[in-house]
Amino acid sequence: MKYHILLILMIILPLQAFAQKDARAREVLDGMSAEYSKSAGTTIVFDGTLKGTIALKGDKFVLDCGGIKSWFDGETLWSYVEDNEEVNVSSPTAEEIQAINPYAMIGMYKNGFNYTYAGTKNINGMRCEEVILTPEKKQDIKKISIAVDSKKHPVYVRLENSQGDTQEFKVKEYKTQNLTDTFFRFNPKDYPNAEIIDLR
Structure with a gap:
């Protein structure tokens, strides 16, 4: 499950996680990052290999996918x-958050990855730019592989692991909205029958 959630992370992130020498690819990633950063909150609905929703704000997130709902308030x-x-x-x-947190990659794209510009492609009738x-x-x-639309939003992500397995994610809806900090905290009143196990 953690591996799948890590893949989801890659979708949502403005993918500030990567770095290399291709100026056009850097421009696409920087544009996506800037668009994300100026929002007071972002909600994304995705499908493909996995289906779910994620709400994001800064380093906070709420992820609902595969029968598990997670809240992280930072x-x-x-x-x-x-x-x-x-x-x-x-x-x-930090390592555990990287395995499940769509924000874990933000601010890291100057280290650890190379990126290249792969040109344009048509996805769902939209002209998108692709970065590898x-x-x-x-x-x-x-x-x-990440495809970004003209609004600088990620619309498609394809991941390949070292065993040759692939995962595909399609962003069905991407909207910005004002999300309060309390939105990113679990409220036990909403789940009165849940058993709470404190592992701290």
Whole structure:
């Protein structure tokens, strides 16, 4: 599950996580990052290999995917498992957040990845620009393809791992909205039957 969520991360992020020498690719990534950063909140609906929604603001997020809903307020992570009505509460490390947090990549694209501009392609009737990212050092992710529309929003992400498996994500809806900080905290009143397990 963590691997799949890591893939989701790549979608949502303005992918500030990557760096290289291709000026046009850098321009596309910088534009996507700037568009994201100026928002007081972003909500994305996606499908493809996995389906779900994610709401984002700064380093905070709420991710609802695969029967698990997670809230992260910048310090505490609440993960609600629908099947057994259980909420795990933790204070995750940076590495743990990177495995589940769509924001973990922000601010890192100057280190760790190369990127190249792959030209334009038509996705759902929209002209998009595509950027290909590859890691500088061997890791589980082998290649990431990102298509960005004219509004500087990511609309399609394809990931390939070192075993040759691929995951595809299509952004169905991308909207900006004003999200309060309390939105990113679990409210036990909304889940009165949930068992809360504090792992801190």
